[in-house]
Amino acid sequence: MQKIRKAIIPAAGLGTRMLPATKSIPKELLTIVDRPVLDYIVEEAFASGIEHVIIVTGRMKGAIEDHFDHAFELDVCLRNAGKHPLADRIAQNTPGAGTISFVRQQQARGLGHAVWTARHIVGDEPFAVLLPDMLMISEEPCLKSMVALYERHGGNVIAVEQCAPEDAHKFGIVSLEPAAGGPLVTGLVEKPAPGTAPSNLFISGRYILQPETLELLERQAPGAGGEIQLTDAMIALMGDQEIRPFEFGGRTFDCGTPAGFVNANLRMAMARADLEPQIGIEIESLSATQRAVA
Incomplete structure (x- = not known):
């Protein structure tokens, strides 16, 4: 069984659900508190044992490459100003040389095409895919748990979560069948008609x-x-290979939507001891105002 060493992060999308913010800023660099959402996704990959991250970009996405580069001028300015802890933190969060590659998806032809553009870097080995706007929070990274499942059974693994039945038409839905070692995915339906x-x-x-x-x-x-x-x-793969589901039990935020983006910011800010007191006061004030109106 080959180790999962490489991960693809498709980041070439236009981010139309977050316009006008994404008119000039890649959606993947919109910040959750004080870090781009893509930072969290790359961190999850490396924390899960990934050795090489491949980010698929497109036109107007050069800022993504700059973000993950070593900013020499910034480092010098911070250290000259005596801000060594901040400079150290930025340096520690900058991936090492050769651990991140970038490829271009020159045409917007879908998620499958974006993954395919990384084929020469992936080579003939299994790989992970992490969607950059899905921030998944749990005690153990979602991908790390999936790698553990893969190491027990091999094959393919996809993360799944429960949704309200009336919302199933909004998503890609799986059907499962019991099998030795756990359930297997036996069907995939993209946005099924309501009730089906x-x-x-x-x-x-x-x-x-x-x-x-x-x-x-x-x-x-x-x-x-x-x-x-x-x-x-x-x-097509299901005809020849097993696909196992990993039911994620943490909290997922779709940061590609305004509501998911705001909720993710609130959740991550409230988890920080330096921010929680101030934000808690604002939430309580807003709640009191709403109760008074009601």
Whole structure:
């Protein structure tokens, strides 16, 4: 069984759900408190044993590469100003040389196509995929738990979560069957018509996939929305390989939506001892105002 060493983070999307903020700022660099959301995703990858992160970018996304580079001038300015702890923190959060690569998705052709553009760096080995706007919070990183499941059984692993049955038409939904060693994914439906979903378990943004997925994407016809869909390749893969679900029990925030973005900021700020007292006062004040209006 090959180790999961590489992870793809597709970050070429336009971020239309967050316009006008994303007109000039990549959505992946919008901040959750004082760190870009992409920082948290890259941190999860490395904390899960990933050795090499591949970020798929596009036009107007050069700031992502700059963010993960060593900012020599900034480091010098901070140290000259005596701000050594801050300079040290930034340096520690900067990935080492050769641990991050960047490839361009030159056309917006879907998630599957974005993953496929990293094929030459991934090579002939299994890999992880982390969606950059899905911030997943738990005691143990979601991907780390998935790697542990992969190391027990091999094959492919996808993270799933429960949604309200009436919301199932908004997501990619899986169907499961019991098997030795745990349930297997036996079906994938992208945004099923209301009332037709086979379950209320949706794919939540983390994958461990075998290299054959890239071969399927190579020759795959466009699917929903005229795009190359990763779920279509996974459906084809199910005929030959096992796909296991990992039901994530933490808290997921879709930071690509205004509500998810604000909720993630609130959650992460309230978890910090230096911010919680001030934010708690503001929340209490707002709650009191709303109670008075009601």
